[in-house]
Amino acid sequence: MPGVIAEAGRSRLSSSFLRSLKAWLLVLPLLAFIGVTFIVPLGSMLTRSVHAPVVADALPETLALLRSWDAAGLPGEAVYAAAAREIRTARETRTLGQVATRINRLKSGLRGVLSRTARQLRSIGPRPGDHEPERAGQPPDDATPWRDTLLGIDDAWGEADTWLAIRRAGERFTARHYLNALDLTQSVDGGVVAQPPELRIYLPLLGRTLLVSLAITVLCLVLGYPVAYLIAQAPPKRANLLLLLVLVPFWTSLLVRTTSWIVLLQSQGVVNDLLVAAGLLGDEDRLAMIYNMTGTMVAMTHVLLPFMVLPLYSVMRTIPPHYMRAATSLGGTFFQAFRRVYWPQTLPGVGAGSLLVFILAIGYYITPALVGGRTGQLISNMIAYHMQQSLNWGLAAALGGLLLVCVVALYLVFDRLVGVDRMRLG
Amino acid sequence: MSGKTVHVEFEGVNKSYDGRKLVVRDLNLRVEEGEFLTLLGPSGSGKTTCLMMLAGFEDPTGGVIRIFGDSVGKVPPRRRNIGMVFQNYALFPHLSVGENLAYPLEVRRIERAGVVERVRRALRLVRLEGFEGRRPGELSGGQQQRVAIARALVFEPRLVLMDEPLGALDRRLREEMQYEIRRIQRTLGVTVVYVTHDQQEAMAMSDRVAVFNRGRIEQVAPPEVLYEEPERGFVATFIGDNNLLFGRVLGVERDICEADTGTDVVKAFLVAPRGVGDRVTLAIRPERVALDPEPGRYSNEFEAQVDDIAFLGDHLRVRLTVCGSTDFVIKIANTVGHGAVLEDDRVRIGFTPLDCRALVPDEEREEG
Numbered sequence: 001m002p003g004v005i006a007e008a009g010r011s012r013l014s015s016s017f018l019r020s021l022k023a024w025l026l027v028l029p030l031l032a033f034i035g036v037t038f039i040v041p042l043g044s045m046l047t048r049s050v051h052a053p054v055v056a057d058a059l060p061e062t063l064a065l066l067r068s069w070d071a072a073g074l075p076g077e078a079v080y081a082a083a084a085r086e087i088r089t090a091r092e093t094r095t096l097g098q099v100a101t102r103i104n105r106l107k108s109g110l111r112g113v114l115s116r117t118a119r120q121l122r123s124i125g126p127r128p129g130d131h132e133p134e135r136a137g138q139p140p141d142d143a144t145p146w147r148d149t150l151l152g153i154d155d156a157w158g159e160a161d162t163w164l165a166i167r168r169a170g171e172r173f174t175a176r177h178y179l180n181a182l183d184l185t186q187s188v189d190g191g192v193v194a195q196p197p198e199l200r201i202y203l204p205l206l207g208r209t210l211l212v213s214l215a216i217t218v219l220c221l222v223l224g225y226p227v228a229y230l231i232a233q234a235p236p237k238r239a240n241l242l243l244l245l246v247l248v249p250f251w252t253s254l255l256v257r258t259t260s261w262i263v264l265l266q267s268q269g270v271v272n273d274l275l276v277a278a279g280l281l282g283d284e285d286r287l288a289m290i291y292n293m294t295g296t297m298v299a300m301t302h303v304l305l306p307f308m309v310l311p312l313y314s315v316m317r318t319i320p321p322h323y324m325r326a327a328t329s330l331g332g333t334f335f336q337a338f339r340r341v342y343w344p345q346t347l348p349g350v351g352a353g354s355l356l357v358f359i360l361a362i363g364y365y366i367t368p369a370l371v372g373g374r375t376g377q378l379i380s381n382m383i384a385y386h387m388q389q390s391l392n393w394g395l396a397a398a399l400g401g402l403l404l405v406c407v408v409a410l411y412l413v414f415d416r417l418v419g420v421d422r423m424r425l426g
Numbered sequence: 427m428s429g430k431t432v433h434v435e436f437e438g439v440n441k442s443y444d445g446r447k448l449v450v451r452d453l454n455l456r457v458e459e460g461e462f463l464t465l466l467g468p469s470g471s472g473k474t475t476c477l478m479m480l481a482g483f484e485d486p487t488g489g490v491i492r493i494f495g496d497s498v499g500k501v502p503p504r505r506r507n508i509g510m511v512f513q514n515y516a517l518f519p520h521l522s523v524g525e526n527l528a529y530p531l532e533v534r535r536i537e538r539a540g541v542v543e544r545v546r547r548a549l550r551l552v553r554l555e556g557f558e559g560r561r562p563g564e565l566s567g568g569q570q571q572r573v574a575i576a577r578a579l580v581f582e583p584r585l586v587l588m589d590e591p592l593g594a595l596d597r598r599l600r601e602e603m604q605y606e607i608r609r610i611q612r613t614l615g616v617t618v619v620y621v622t623h624d625q626q627e628a629m630a631m632s633d634r635v636a637v638f639n640r641g642r643i644e645q646v647a648p649p650e651v652l653y654e655e656p657e658r659g660f661v662a663t664f665i666g667d668n669n670l671l672f673g674r675v676l677g678v679e680r681d682i683c684e685a686d687t688g689t690d691v692v693k694a695f696l697v698a699p700r701g702v703g704d705r706v707t708l709a710i711r712p713e714r715v716a717l718d719p720e721p722g723r724y725s726n727e728f729e730a731q732v733d734d735i736a737f738l739g740d741h742l743r744v745r746l747t748v749c750g751s752t753d754f755v756i757k758i759a760n761t762v763g764h765g766a767v768l769e770d771d772r773v774r775i776g777f778t779p780l781d782c783r784a785l786v787p788d789e790e791r792e793e794g
Contacts, residue, residue, distance in 0.1 A: 326516035
């Protein structure tokens with residue numbers, strides 16, 4: 001008998017194992033897809049924001065020797081020899097440009113010093129012993145020491161700051177992109193200081209992005225709540241029609257909608273023409289409603305409105321009408337009944353809609369790029385700029401990481417306040 | 427039941443939702459102060475619509491509704507000061523029991539201490555002391571029901587409407603709540619207009635019952651009158667069980683008539699004046715029919731064939747073919763020495779003319 005029971009236990013175990021295996025196999029394609037198209041690129045991008053191997057790869061020996069340098073006075077001859085050799089190699093493998101750019105960020109002027117040095121070292125040509133690292137420690141007795149050669153090329157090689165900058169630039173992992181993204185900067189000696197106010201770009205931009213997103217969220221809520229209420233109260237046939245009116249713009253191409261706003265809002269556009277025709281505006285003081293922050297906010301509110309209306313509607317639909325009836329029959333005015341009874345019950349929808357709109361808004365790119373002009377740009381446009389034009393991918397990645405932190409923080413706050421399990425997305 | 431003050435009055439009230447079909451037709455009804463009146467009827471008979479018009483959620487298409495003599499046509503629900511208990515309680519799910527009860531007081535701007543005291547009193551009335559902090563979702567169906575009643579009473583209205591309040595409860599709880607509602611109503615002396623489709627519930631609780639059918643009131647009367655003296659075939663079958671026979675009047679002597687059912691001649695009590703040749707509906711209660719009576723005891727005695735016997739504990743239900751009906755049912759109490767019956771037996775049955783009521787056929791009034 002015990003044998004039979006054990007047998008039964010085993011088969012139950014294996015059947016539950018089979019079930020979970022089957023479940024995993026069913027989601028495997030999706031997991032693989034998400035892994036390849038989402039998690040891996042995201043990971044590599046986030047890595048790029050802290051990983052800076054260029055200098056470390058180009059000047060490995062110099063950096064190794066610099067590590068034991070006490071930063072008082074100048075480094076030893078061995079360092080100069082290794083630096084000279086590796087700078088020449090870097091020039092030959094065409095990585096010197098990147099290396100110089102990187103080092104130049106820490107001490108300006110060093111880009112010129114490096115390229116000049118590389119040029120002149122080439123004209124001097126290699127010396128015997130250059131390719132024998134084990135001998136590199138001893139100064140060659142038949143020639144000028146490398147220190148004098150380099151000092152002859154540029155006085156900068158005689159400054160401790162130069163070597164400190166190289167040592168700092170040689171760190172494989174760096175927080176400097178994040179510091180940059182937060183408008184902080186690291187001095188050569190390693191201290192973190194705020195950028196002077198006139199050089200601060202990203203924090204004000206991030207602040208503006210959050211503020212604009214908040215304004216858009218509030219606008220969407222103010223505009224969307226009555227619409228959702230109307231649809232939820234309407235008889236089913238009319239509700240479907242109204243819902244369709246909300247969804248048609250949702251299904252229309254984003255570019256078409258954004259371009260339509262340009263047609264409407266530009267200075268020779270429909271709205272200005274109407275205002276001028278109505279005599280409310282003179283022909284010469286037409287309003288600038290597009291290619292600025294106004295344009296960004298108007299177009300984004302329109303684009304994001306369905307994301308507010310749909311969660312609200314789905315919550316309101318589940319609130320039976322007899323609550324409001326009860327509230328009014330118990331003596332409340334419509335306003336009292338709404339504030340005390342209806343509104344609190346729609347909070348999960350308000351939360352879900354607001355979270356959705358806010359998160360979409362702080363990462364929005366296309367609409368501000370098209371209608372934002374110079375003043376209506378958001379943080380994502382700056383990320384795109386660093387990705388596509390300045391090619392500072394590390395900074396772009398750091399800004400992206402910062403945005404991700406904002407979104408996650410927001411989500412956690414929301415979870416604390418409303419509870420994510422209570423919200424409905426439609 | 428104090429005095430004869432008319433609390434609620436419907437006068438010639440019509441209601442149509444689509445402008446064509448009347449869901450309530452020419453309704454006239456008076457409810458006295460302190461009375462427990464039940465609107466009883468099958469679904470779609472217009473009883474809930476009447477309640478909604480009284481509460482102010484629907485406007486009558488025609489006619490007048492008065493409360494203490496004043497027309498309430500232009501008065502919004504919140505000014506009618508009517509306590510209402512909804513079918514599914516409509517307790518606000520995001521508020522605690524205490525907050526639910528405080529709501530009608532807060533909107534009436536009653537100061538804080540008074541609110542707390544009244545809430546406590548209302549909860550004591552429904553025997554839920556100390557439940558202030560609970561959420562409706564944490565309560566059982568019966569407890570939610572009590573909270574809903576307490577909320578409808580907490581602001582001391584003189585009129586309380588209840589729309590099928592016990593529909594969601596199981597049978598035992600329902601009976602307990604029927605008793606509770608009745609007790610509370612008697613304690614406070616409030617007027618209650620109660621809607622239900624359950625005739626037993628209506629019988630158990632009401633001072634008077636208004637039976638609704640297809641938008642009209644068929645009869646308004648105390649439960650025992652409705653049972654003993656139904657005026658319409660619909661009431662006769664809707665309240666309790668009844669056997670209906672259909673026939674034509676052969677002759678009339680004072681208020682007793684002889685009616686021909688096609689196979690037999692039955693003597694019956696005339697509820698409304700009928701002439702020779704008029705059609706009548708005869709209604710006989712199953713428990714008023716005697717099985718195998720002493721010959722000559724009843725003036726109505728017939729031979730019947732037993733088709734089916736069902737044992738129901740306290741009584742037997744015997745199905746017969748008699749007087750042109752194939753589903754004539756009689757009840758035999760399960761007492762010592764009740765007659766033994768077998769299926770396919772031929773038996774005799776008897777009943778008095780007074781237990782056999784000759785009614786005007788329902789379809790005749792529909793035509794008129």
